[in-house]
Amino acid sequence: MNQSPMSAWLIVAILSVGTLAAQGLGSLKRIAAPQPSNLSQYVRDQQALILLGKALFWDMQAGSDGRTACASCHFHAGADHRTQNQLSNLTGGVTANGVLAESDFPFHVLSNPANNRSPVVRDSAAVAGSAGVFRRMLTEIIPGSPFEMGYDLTDAPAFSVGGINTRQVTARNTPSVINAVFNVRNFWDGRASDVFTGATPFGNSDTGLHALSVATSKPVMEGVRVANASLASQAVGPALSATEMSYEGRSWPQVGKKMLLLRPLAMQRVAPDDSVLGPMAVADGSGLRVASYRTLVRAAFVPAYWDTDQLVDASGTLLGRTGTPAQATDFAVEEYNFGLFWGLAIQAYEATLVSDDSRVDQFFDGDTGALTAQEQQGLRLFQSRAAECTTCHAGAELTLASFSGQNGGGRGRGGADRGFFRTGVRPISDDIGLGGMDSFGNPLSRAVTLNAAATAGVQGLFKTPGLRNVEFTGPFQHNGGQSTLEQVVDFYARGGDFPDGGNLGPDIQNRNFSSADRAALVAFMKALSDDRVRYERAPFDHPELCVPVGQQQANATLLLLDNSDPQFQLSAADRWAGIPAVGSNGGSAPLQTFDELLRGAGADGSRAHSLQDRCSIF
Secondary structure, three states, X not given: OOOOHHXXXXXXXXXXXXXXXXXXXXXXXXXXXXXXXXXXXOEOOHHHHHHHHHHHHHOHHHOOOOOOOXXXXXXXXXXXXXXXOOEEOOOOOOOOOOEOOHHHOOOEEEOOOOOOOOOEEEEOOOEEOOEOOOOEEEEEOOOOOOOOEEEEOOOOHHHEEOOEEOOOEOOOOOOOOOOHHHEOOEOOOOOEOOOEOOOOOOHHHOOOOOEEEOOOOOOEEEOXXXXXXXXXXXXXXXXXXXXXXXXXXXXXXXXXXXXXXOOOOOOOOOOOOOOOOHXXXXXXXXXEOOOOHHHHHXXXXXXXXXXXXXXXXXXOOEEEEEOOOOOOOOEEHHHHOHHHHHHHHHHHHHOOOOOOOOHHHHHHOOOOOOOOHHHHHHHHHHHOOOOOHHHOOOOOOOOOOEHHHHOOOOOOOOOOOOOEEOEOOOOHXXXXXXXXXXXXXXXXXXXXXXXXXXXXXXXXXXXXXXXXXXXHOOOEOOOOOEOOHHHHHHHHHOOOOOOOOOOEOOOOOOOOOOHHHHHHHHHHHHOOOOHHHHOOOOOOOEOOEEEEEEEOEEEOOEEOEOOOOOOOOOEEOEEEEEEOOEOOOOOOOOEOOHHHHHXXXXXXXXXXXXXXXXXXXX
């Protein structure tokens, strides 16, 4: 039977989709997110758990300063694109509170961008991280107040100017939380284990008993072991980090003592049509229509972890007293268990942040017109032996560090640390990544745990991130050293920046990409953006947030002191930008890319999160 030219084209296009899918990539809609084990032991209402998790994630009251949320570093496509006071590991004349400019990127510049052994024009070991909290020591939690008592600590020159402290900055670039549910381990170095212990990120390395159960009326210490829960393990890290959210010395019972009495999101507006929080939003006001987080916790968790008035000390030992804690060292059982509540709730919320409707997903779902010819060229090159991108970025999740990748997907290295690679971003000595140790003195590498002789082979390995919405998650790499996708493609085309000392994986090598190849790869990566993320539509809608965007300066060498709280005498005054609340239908303007922010594009309101909106809270 004769075929029309159009029908013949459709057959070729459909066969092309099938061939490309067979080569490793595919629609994320076809991948089921892993489910945590034994949740029913702790959780009695999953929807209430998600609601609690979203409130906690976006609530600025959670930080010791009452102004820092998880979302403060994950507000922009699940990541962070601020430009001032975002550098750590400061070297080469870069000072605290500096402003990143387009001319600062890439951090490593070669005289011949196609040759990683050509003379170096400029190099910086600085890291574009995320601003966290001022360095302070905790002295007291004041029940009912989001602001914790403490005092400033004299900080290193890296985070101070003229003796006045700036906010500290993380030592690595912030990964996106979107689609992180598919990762077996989280954080760049994999320290957030797939086994959640209720208090720390470190999984089976942490043998402590971190929960109190009153199932038999008398509180009993028990261990927590929830599998497939690296998001929960990740969530409990920043909350007690003295760089990211916490004053030094804060514990989970103290976080519980504060948070359980606070009204959720009390300072922040919540859109009445927020996809999760909307039914509880205060109309024409701030926060949720509920008295305190205690109400949300009790709705989400089984009574065995909160239903008692017996008191314990910070170690979980019964005090022989009941009622309301009268002393700073007395804790209710539900205060003691707050790390368990926090981790499981934020895991439940972040597990909803799955972006599986990019045009690439639509293409693999059978819409042959979803991708342009250039984007399809980029997809073919991405999966080809000429580029070998899928050695690391395999499967529908676009990372071998996923559960699918651990089960054999892709062509990359196998073994206990599958999904972690050296790509020559920086010398191994700058950051050993997976080669490090956890807080219990055990190796982060599972290969080293099995065989200490593997230690040398895991130095400088980092987890491969997924690539969906990568258009919006710059700056790129674990050091944040590249500002555009074009710079990223150039980096891989020359085979990395630091090729010596075993610093390159087997498939990181010079690639003979034409200018058309490079443009096609960039076009393909941009096609991985989900419009729900681009316009902050559900499930990516969110409450209002204010983020610090640097410290106020009197001049180039003098910071202005923050005079709002007399207990802090060394802290610089913050500059703030507002991130407006967005409901389930999203906003009218697309998210700004990091490159656009550097160039000032979108400051006229044509882009969201241009950091020009006024903070209405402070």
